[in-house]
Amino acid sequence: MSWLAKAQIQRLRADGTAVGAALDVLYNPTEYTLAKSNQIAEIAIPGLDSPLLQFVRGQTETMTVELFFDSTDGGTGADAKSVTEKTDPFYKLIKIESETHAPPIVLFTWGGDAFPGHRTNAAQGGQARYGFKGVIESVRQRYTMFSSLGLPLRATLSLVIKEYKTLPEQLAELGLLSPDRTKAHAVQAGQTITRIAELTAGDGADWRRIAEHNGIENPFDLAPGSILEVPAR
Template identity: 90%
Template structure:
């Protein structure tokens, strides 16, 4: 019989060191959801067909998962045990820690390097993970079966986690290229100054700064082959 990998939730220090024993789920989830979005600002320029888009920042990634618990292996009669004995340790993960004065950082793992988002490409370092590290934003407890004495015997815990990353972790993962150097760009046929800004600074809204630096009166009339200086940010 093959070994069954169980999903786990581990308390963590901010430096990534585990605290205590990991909580192992009773039954592996049948699904979980990962969601990530960006905040994009629209810059309106008179005369254009649509506003220019400017990246502002990334939004926090979230994970949503339902965990199923059952205590009917102890029977459903007078000897029944409440399922809360198994759910309470997970519910406590949203409570404020007396030492840190905040809910604990946790790591959800299941499947090791097969966890969604794991990459070996250095260019995608921000996805090099084997689990989801975050803080629990919300817990919803739903009890679905009771004993004759009213003890809850089955429950579903719906967890929502928000990803946690320190500033050094983010800067290391992003590997951003230095923006503090002046660059040169050879204009290609058909290129717009907005496209040049996107290619050289990563932000199309920088086109005005490039135009002013190069004293371009008509940014829609660029000569292919000409060299533009892209000023340092």
């Protein structure tokens, strides 16, 4: 008999340590959605066929998931139990906590290292993640079955979770270091290759590496307006 892994939601402190026991879902979701986008600005230049595009910043990734709950195993008559006994612990995760004055950080896990994003290339900002860490932005509760006394017996909770990352986490993932990117430099009149190396690489002694990369045989004969590539170190 195969073992069924249950999806869980765990409350976290800001340092990533767990708070209390994780909440097991009653039934695993049939689907969830991860959405990520970038903010791109359009720079209009007269005379061009279309505007130039400029990356501004990434937008917060969001996760949307629906969780189903049912309490009819206890009957549907006078002895029925409200499904809110099962849903309320999840609904409380959107409430403001007295200690932090904010809703808690949560971690949704299911599937271990098969969780989307686990194998994303770190150079592209990916995370070796085992779940989705964030703050619940919204909860929508939909009740679809009731007892003869009006107790809700079935419910679907729709959760929207916004990803939570600290500044150190984001900087570590992105690894944005200028020296690891090839640069381009337009030669100005009177500039020497040594001066270009100082401006672009921070060290005039790098002129030889720049000259070799661009196939320059005479470093004293640079044509104004020509474009030189400054390779990454």
